Amino acid sequence: MSTLVDMWTWIRVGTGFLVVISGGWAVVDSFTVGWAAVPAVFACLALAVWDRPRRNVITLAVAALVSTVVSVGYDGVASNRAALWWFVETVLLLVVLHLASRRATTMVEYAVIAAGAGALFATPFRLGPLMDPPAPEDELILLGLLWLAMAAMAIAVGRFLHRVRRRSELAVATARRSQRLALARDLHDFVAHDVNGMVVQAQAAQFVAASDPQQALAALARIEAAGLRALSSLDRTVVLLQEHHDRLRDAAADFADIETLVRRFTESSGSRIGLDIDPDLRSLRPAEAVTAAAHRVVVESLSNIRRHAPSAADITVRLRHRKPDLHIEVVNDLPDAEVHTRPAGGRGLLGLTEHVANLGGTIDAGPGARGWRVTAVIPL
Structure with a gap:
C-alpha cells in the first residue's frame, strides 16, 4: 500500500509540473492558437488535484465540460501548434477517463464517463472545419469515431481493473471471515x-x-x-x-x-x-x-x-x-x-x-x- 501511495505522490508532483509548464506555454501560445490550449491545461490540472475516490467524477466532469465548450465555440486558427495542443488534450482526457472508470459505481458517475467520451468524440470538429480547405465531414466523423474507440478502450481497461479490485476485496473479506471462524473454533x-x-x-x-x-x-x-x-x-x-x-x-x-x-x-x-x-x-x-x-x-x-x-x-x-x-x-x-x-x-x-x-x-x-x-x- 505504501508503494501505491508513493507512486500516486510522484504522479501528482509530475502533473503539477506539467500544469505549470503547460499553463505558461498556453499563455505564450494563446496569441497563436487562441483557446485551443485551455482544455489540455484543465485536463492536466484535473490530474494534479485528483483525490480518490469521489472527486474523480467532478474533475472529469469539469474537464469534459471545458473541452466540449471549446470544441463548440472555438474560432481560432487551425495550425500545427493548435493540433499539438489537441493531441496533449486527448492523451490527458483518456487518462482522466480511465481513472474515473476504475471507481465508477453509480448512474451519475456512468453518465459523467459517457460525457467524457462524448467530449473526446467532439474534439476533431474543433479544428477540422477551420482548416484550409476544411476537412470533409465524413472524415471528421470517422476521426471522431476513432477517438471514441480510444475512449472505449480506456474505459474498458478501467472497468477491468475495477473488477479485479472488487475480486481482491471479496477475497480479503472471505479470508477475514475464515480467520474469524478459525479463531472461534x-x-x-x-x-x-x-x-x-x-x-x-x-x-x-x-x-x-x-x-x-x-x-x-x-x-x-x-x-x-x-x-x-x-x-x-x-x-x-x-x-x-x-x-x-x-x-x-x-x-x-x-x-x-x-x-x-x-x-x-x-x-x-x-x-x-x-x-x-x-x-x-x-x-x-x-x-x-x-x-x-x-x-x-x-x-x-x-x-x-x-x-x-x-x-x-x-x-x-x-x-x-x-x-x-x-x-x-x-x-x-x-x-x-x-x-x-x-x-x-x-x-x-x-x-x-x-x-x-x-x-x-x-x-x-x-x-x-x-x-x-x-x-x-x-x-x-
Missing part, C-alpha cells in the same frame, strides 16, 4: 493456557488449605492473576471476531509474545522453562501468519503439558532458524511411565496441525528421548 487454544493454570492452582489450594493456609492464599492470588490474563486474552479475541473490525490480524505480532507467554507459564506453575530463540529470529520480520502459528504451537504445547503432565519439572522451548524454515521444539521431562499412558492431543492439536499444514508446514507430537516432544516446521 480455536478460542480455547488462546485462553486454555491461563484457564489450565487456574485449575492447577485451585487444586493445589485445596490440597494445602488445611495444613498451610498461607500457601492457599498465595494460590488464590495466582488464580486471580491467571483469570485476569484469561479475560484479557478473551477480550482481544472477541475484538478480532467483530464484523465491523476492519483491521483483523493474528494474535501474535512477533516472537516477543512467546517470551511473554513462557514467563506467564513459569509464574503460574512450578516448572522450570528454558527458552532458546535464535538471535536471527529476533531481527526477522516474517509474515504475521507465521508468528501467529508459532505462538499457537507453543500455547498448545504448554497447555497440554499442564493438562496431561503437571508433574513435569523441566521444560525446554526452542525456536531455530534453519533456512528457509522456522523450527519449533517443546520438550518436557515427563516420566517414562506417563509417556506411554499419555492421552493423544485433543481438538486443539488437531486444529493446530491443520493450521500449520495450510502454511506448508508440519507438526509432530510424541515421546522423545527424555520425555514428551512437540516439533513443528513452518516455512518463513
Whole structure:
C-alpha cells in the first residue's frame, strides 16, 4: 500500500509540473492558437488535484465540460501548434477517463464517463472545419469515431481493473471471515493456557488449605492473576471476531509474545522453562501468519503439558532458524511411565496441525528421548 501511495505522490508532483509548464506555454501560445490550449491545461490540472475516490467524477466532469465548450465555440486558427495542443488534450482526457472508470459505481458517475467520451468524440470538429480547405465531414466523423474507440478502450481497461479490485476485496473479506471462524473454533487454544493454570492452582489450594493456609492464599492470588490474563486474552479475541473490525490480524505480532507467554507459564506453575530463540529470529520480520502459528504451537504445547503432565519439572522451548524454515521444539521431562499412558492431543492439536499444514508446514507430537516432544516446521 505504501508503494501505491508513493507512486500516486510522484504522479501528482509530475502533473503539477506539467500544469505549470503547460499553463505558461498556453499563455505564450494563446496569441497563436487562441483557446485551443485551455482544455489540455484543465485536463492536466484535473490530474494534479485528483483525490480518490469521489472527486474523480467532478474533475472529469469539469474537464469534459471545458473541452466540449471549446470544441463548440472555438474560432481560432487551425495550425500545427493548435493540433499539438489537441493531441496533449486527448492523451490527458483518456487518462482522466480511465481513472474515473476504475471507481465508477453509480448512474451519475456512468453518465459523467459517457460525457467524457462524448467530449473526446467532439474534439476533431474543433479544428477540422477551420482548416484550409476544411476537412470533409465524413472524415471528421470517422476521426471522431476513432477517438471514441480510444475512449472505449480506456474505459474498458478501467472497468477491468475495477473488477479485479472488487475480486481482491471479496477475497480479503472471505479470508477475514475464515480467520474469524478459525479463531472461534480455536478460542480455547488462546485462553486454555491461563484457564489450565487456574485449575492447577485451585487444586493445589485445596490440597494445602488445611495444613498451610498461607500457601492457599498465595494460590488464590495466582488464580486471580491467571483469570485476569484469561479475560484479557478473551477480550482481544472477541475484538478480532467483530464484523465491523476492519483491521483483523493474528494474535501474535512477533516472537516477543512467546517470551511473554513462557514467563506467564513459569509464574503460574512450578516448572522450570528454558527458552532458546535464535538471535536471527529476533531481527526477522516474517509474515504475521507465521508468528501467529508459532505462538499457537507453543500455547498448545504448554497447555497440554499442564493438562496431561503437571508433574513435569523441566521444560525446554526452542525456536531455530534453519533456512528457509522456522523450527519449533517443546520438550518436557515427563516420566517414562506417563509417556506411554499419555492421552493423544485433543481438538486443539488437531486444529493446530491443520493450521500449520495450510502454511506448508508440519507438526509432530510424541515421546522423545527424555520425555514428551512437540516439533513443528513452518516455512518463513
